[in-house]
Amino acid sequence: MLPHLTRRWPVYAVLALLAYPWIWRAPYFHLLGFDTLLGATMAVSWNIMGGYTGYKSLGHSAFFGLGAYLVAIAANRWGWNPLWSAPLLALVVVAVALLLGWIMLRTTGSAFVIATIALLLIFRLLALNLRGITGGAPGLSQPLPPWSPEFSRLPFFYYMLIWTLVAVAVSAFIVRSRFGLGLLAIRDDEGKAEMVGVNTTLYKVLAFGLSAYFVGLGGGIWSYFQTHISPVFAFDLRIGVDMILMTMLGGLGTVWGPVLGAFILIPARDFILFRFGATQIHLAISGALMLAIILFLPRGILPTLQEWLERRRAPASAFVGARLMTELQDESAATASTPAGDPHSRVRPAPR
Amino acid sequence: MSLPPTSVLIQVAIGGLLTGGVYALLVSGLTLIFGVMRVINIAHGAFLVLSAYLAYWLFTLLGMDPIVSIAVLAPLFFVFGVLVQRYLIARVRQEPGLLVLVTFALAITLEGVMGSLWRTTGRSVRTAYTGEVVPLALGDLTVRLPIVQLVGFAAAVIALGVLYLLLTRSDLGRAIRATIQNPDAAQLVGVNVALVRALTFGAALASVAAGGAVFSLIWTFNASSHEAWISKMLSIVVLGGMGSLPGALVGALIIGVAEAVAAVTITTYLSPIVSYLILFFILVFRPQGLLGSRIREA
Numbered sequence: 001m002l003p004h005l006t007r008r009w010p011v012y013a014v015l016a017l018l019a020y021p022w023i024w025r026a027p028y029f030h031l032l033g034f035d036t037l038l039g040a041t042m043a044v045s046w047n048i049m050g051g052y053t054g055y056k057s058l059g060h061s062a063f064f065g066l067g068a069y070l071v072a073i074a075a076n077r078w079g080w081n082p083l084w085s086a087p088l089l090a091l092v093v094v095a096v097a098l099l100l101g102w103i104m105l106r107t108t109g110s111a112f113v114i115a116t117i118a119l120l121l122i123f124r125l126l127a128l129n130l131r132g133i134t135g136g137a138p139g140l141s142q143p144l145p146p147w148s149p150e151f152s153r154l155p156f157f158y159y160m161l162i163w164t165l166v167a168v169a170v171s172a173f174i175v176r177s178r179f180g181l182g183l184l185a186i187r188d189d190e191g192k193a194e195m196v197g198v199n200t201t202l203y204k205v206l207a208f209g210l211s212a213y214f215v216g217l218g219g220g221i222w223s224y225f226q227t228h229i230s231p232v233f234a235f236d237l238r239i240g241v242d243m244i245l246m247t248m249l250g251g252l253g254t255v256w257g258p259v260l261g262a263f264i265l266i267p268a269r270d271f272i273l274f275r276f277g278a279t280q281i282h283l284a285i286s287g288a289l290m291l292a293i294i295l296f297l298p299r300g301i302l303p304t305l306q307e308w309l310e311r312r313r314a315p316a317s318a319f320v321g322a323r324l325m326t327e328l329q330d331e332s333a334a335t336a337s338t339p340a341g342d343p344h345s346r347v348r349p350a351p352r
Numbered sequence: 353m354s355l356p357p358t359s360v361l362i363q364v365a366i367g368g369l370l371t372g373g374v375y376a377l378l379v380s381g382l383t384l385i386f387g388v389m390r391v392i393n394i395a396h397g398a399f400l401v402l403s404a405y406l407a408y409w410l411f412t413l414l415g416m417d418p419i420v421s422i423a424v425l426a427p428l429f430f431v432f433g434v435l436v437q438r439y440l441i442a443r444v445r446q447e448p449g450l451l452v453l454v455t456f457a458l459a460i461t462l463e464g465v466m467g468s469l470w471r472t473t474g475r476s477v478r479t480a481y482t483g484e485v486v487p488l489a490l491g492d493l494t495v496r497l498p499i500v501q502l503v504g505f506a507a508a509v510i511a512l513g514v515l516y517l518l519l520t521r522s523d524l525g526r527a528i529r530a531t532i533q534n535p536d537a538a539q540l541v542g543v544n545v546a547l548v549r550a551l552t553f554g555a556a557l558a559s560v561a562a563g564g565a566v567f568s569l570i571w572t573f574n575a576s577s578h579e580a581w582i583s584k585m586l587s588i589v590v591l592g593g594m595g596s597l598p599g600a601l602v603g604a605l606i607i608g609v610a611e612a613v614a615a616v617t618i619t620t621y622l623s624p625i626v627s628y629l630i631l632f633f634i635l636v637f638r639p640q641g642l643l644g645s646r647i648r649e650a
Contacts, residue, residue, distance in 0.1 A: 056449035058456065103636055109448035110392045111635045114586055118632040121583055125625050237579070241460070244453065280575065284464025290457035294444055 014165070021157055030153035034225065036266040037160040038218050039246055043258030044167040045214030046243035051253035052180060053207045054187030055105075058240055059116030062123040063212040065234035067093050067219030069127065069134060072229055075142040082142075083159065086220030093216025094209045101208030105201065108190070117237075124235035139230030142223070156225050163221070164259070167214045172255045174210070183207055187253070215243070238286075245286070248293050251300030260301060356616050363495050364612045370501040372608025374570065376601045377508035378563040379585045380515055381556030387532040387595030388552040390448065391441060394455040397582030398462035399557055403429060403564025404475075404573050405466060411477045411568075418477050418565040419507050425561040433557030437550045459578060467575035474572040482569070504566040511562040512601070518555065519597070528552055532595060580624070587631040593641030602642055 021030050042064070050056045070089040074080040104115050127134045134140065147155060174180040182203045185193035194200045223229050243258075246265050251257025272282050297304060356364075382396045403425055410416040410424065436458070444454050481503070485496040519525035527548045530538040539545045567573070584607070592603030607627060614626050634641060 050449075054449070056453065058452070106637075107635055107639060110386075110390070110452055111639050113449060113452045114392060114590070115632055115635045117583065117586075118628050118635065121628045122625060122632065125628065129625075238460075241456070248453075280464045280467025282464070283467060284461050287457045287459070287461030287464055291440070291454065291461065294450065294454055294457065295440070298445060298450075 014161075017161055018158075021154055027153055030157050032267060032270055034153055034157050034160055035270075036262055037157065037164045038222060039242060039266050040259045040262035041160065041164045041167045042215045042218045042239075043243045043246040043250075043262050044164070044171050044255075045211050045218075046240075047211075047247045047253065047258045048171060048174060048183075049207050049211035050244065051247055051257070052175060052183040052187060053204060055108075055112055055204065055208070056244065057116040057208075057211075058113055058237070058244070059118075059120035060212070060215050060243055061235055061237055061240040062116075062120040063093050063097055063215040064219035064222070064239050065123060065127065065231070065236075066096060067216030068223035068229050068234045069140070069219075070216075071220035071223045072140045072142045073133065075224070076140065079143075082220060082224035086217050086224070087163075089220055090213050090216035093219075094213050097212030097216075098205060098209035101205040105204045105208060120235060120237060120240070124231050127231035127235055134231065137231060139228060139234075141228045144227055145224065153225075156221070160221060163214065163217060168255060168259060170210075170214075175255060179203065179206070184253075241286075241290075245290055245293070248290075248300055249297070251302030251304075254300070254302045257300050257302045264301075359493055360616065361613065362490070362493060364616055365609050366495055366497070367501065368609035368612030369605060370497070370505045370608075371570075371612065372605035373505040373508045374501075374563070374566055375585075375588055375604035375608050377511050377559065377566065378581075379588045379600045379604060380512060380597060381559040381563075382585055383589045383592070383595055383597060383600040384515075384528075384552055384559075385556045386589070387597075388528060389437075389441070389549050390446075391451045391455065392448075392586075392594075393556070394452060394582055395458040395462060396455075396556075396560060396585060397578030397580075398459040398466075399429070399560050400564045400567060400581060400585075401573050401575065401578045402462060402466060403561040404568040404571075405470060405564075407565040407568040408475050408477055411479070417479060418569050419503060422507070422511075422562045422565045425565055426558040429557040429561035430554040433554035434550045436557075437553035441553065442546065442549065459582070463575050463578060470575065472574050472576070474574050475568070476572040477568045479569070500569045504570050507562065507566050511559060515555070515559055516597075524548070524551060583631070584624075584627055587627040589641075590631050590634050590639075591641055593643040594639075596641070596643045599641055599643035 017033075020033055024030075042060070046057070046060050067086070067090055070092055071080075071082045071086050074085050074089060075082055100119060104112065104119070107115050128137055130136075145155070174183070182193065182198040182200075185196070185198055186200050186203060190200055219234065223234070242265070246261030247258040248261070249257075249265055250259065250261030269282065269286070272285055276282060276285075293300075378400060379396075382393055385391055385393045385396075406425055406428075407418040407421045410421040411418055416424075440454060440458070441451065444450055479500075481499045484499045486499060486502060488495045488497055517525075519528060527538065527543045528551075530541070530543055531545055531548050531552075535545050538548075571577075588603040588607050589600055590603075591606065592599030592601070607630075610626060618626075
């Protein structure tokens with residue numbers, strides 16, 4: 001393959017995204033683009049906790065809803081413009097996540113997963129009942145964006161694109177850092193990580209807080225985009241499930257996997273919605289898709305693809321020993337309990 | 353908040369105990385599955401609602417009383433459970449985070465299927481005795497008990513009794529208890545752990561099928577009801593201690609009474625928060641619950 005093309009593909013991808021709204025001009029495509037980028041940003045964020053650290057939260061919609069409500073309340077009460085208040089108020093979401101993480105991360109395994117669900121339910125119930133602040137079940141409206149409605153989705157699209165790139169950059173930076181190495185060590189074996197001197201509690205709480213940032217931010221931007229939010233939609237369990245689904249489809253614990261997952265899943269679901277209407281069938285299809293991914297593509301597209309490419313390249317080697325090594329690695333990958341192609345990616349998955 | 357009169361509280365508490373008995377039946381399978389295979393079956397609520405729907409249709413189309421329909425539904429769900437365990441749960445890498453996702457995916461698949469097959473209208477079985485009450489004299493106080501609650505409670509006690517006998521008096525029960533205590537050791541002494549797991553999942557779904565039939569008598573449901581119910585069921589199981597059957601019974605009675613009392617003392621809207629808070633704080637600060645042992649996971 002052409003080396004400069006493979007190395008520079010993110011640049012071409014960004015250029016394609018910049019051009020996208022001008023090639024497909026219908027508002028529908030701008031909406032689809034925004035949804036996809038929003039999903040990608042949040043999946044990248046969730047992946048910091050769920051992928052790198054291995055703690056899969058089912059309740060990240062709690063941070064999405066919190067971000068959405070903070071932005072709406074600030075816009076109504078103090079006239080804060082969501083475009084700058086969303087990234088700022090997402091820091092408040094992070095503070096809440098750090099506090100909750102500090103309480104919750106005493107648990108591991110299934111107990112953690114259920115605790116995250118309980119957290120979401122508590123948040124939703126509070127949003128429904130603290131009527132003075134949240135407006136109760138009918139929800140909150142906020143001022144419309146100043147720009148004209150027929151063109152309204154374009155600024156949102158580009159604004160979201162910026163944050164998607166920031167999220168990916170942060171995620172890529174983390175996985176290359178000492179901190180990221182600690183997170184991967186926790187995922188592979190928490191006990192051993194603790195033994196070699198990783199402050200596992202601190203690392204986990206920090207990862208949890210960080211993973212809430214872009215989710216809270218996404219919630220804030222979404223809130224402005226929708227102009228009206230209500231507890232049932234802002235604190236929807238499915239928003240969190242989507243983050244998991246996108247990440248697992250693209251590749252759990254990889255930098256670009258969550259983005260790839262979002263770019264496949266969200267247009268695909270839109271097609272299903274369009275084809276079958278907004279019935280319950282799309283829920284059944286989402287569930288079945290999730291089962292299919294877990295059963296048949298448990299490591300996601302990118303790691304599977306990477307392994308396949310490596311295996312194709314391997315027999316070209318003249319050394320018998322090299323071929324033997326690949327086979328041994330395949331064997332150990334098949335028996336290992338962690339998702340790993342080769343021993344190096346186990347510690348530090350090569351970002352694609 | 354002002355406390356309602358004692359007579360109301362007694363009435364409410366007795367109603368709560370009856371409800372708690374039914375809760376115990378609803379969650380028995382959930383705790384059994386966790387005990388034997390360390391799987392938190394998020395789909396349990398969806399199976400419950402599915403069974404309630406089938407009981408509803410058996411009643412509406414064939415006039416079969418939900419209590420009688422248990423004889424049809426329990427074997428059906430047993431087979432279903434064995435298949436789900438063999439071809440789904442057992443095929444996935446045995447890691448807690450992933451297993452929860454599998455059962456969650458199963459839950460929303462079932463919800464989607466039920467939602468597209470049937471309307472979103474709330475369903476409930478209305479038999480000839482629905483709405484009837486039995487007066488019970490306690491000294492100078494008369495407590496009025498709805499017949500459906502009594503029938504549901506009786507059915508729950510019988511179903512739990514059968515489950516108890518199965519666990520304590522049969523070879524399968526011994527194998528199940530051995531697997532709960534230590535799967536590796538059980539395997540070593542000749543228990544076919546893979547088979548035990550499949551049969552346990554079947555038995556658990558049979559129990560939730562019985563629960564669903566009772567459920568259709570007492571509560572109104574539609575396809576999305578399972579979300580509220582699985583969270584309540586999880587609170588009960590976590591409170592009692594995950595994997596412990598006596599714990600589930602104690603947890604069910606406590607939540608049944610607490611919920612009924614909370615509904616008349618705090619607002620009805622906010623009363624579910626009691627069970628969510630119980631769930632959250634027990635998980636965090638006392639993960640073994642009241643009667644369970646500390647959760648060990650691979």
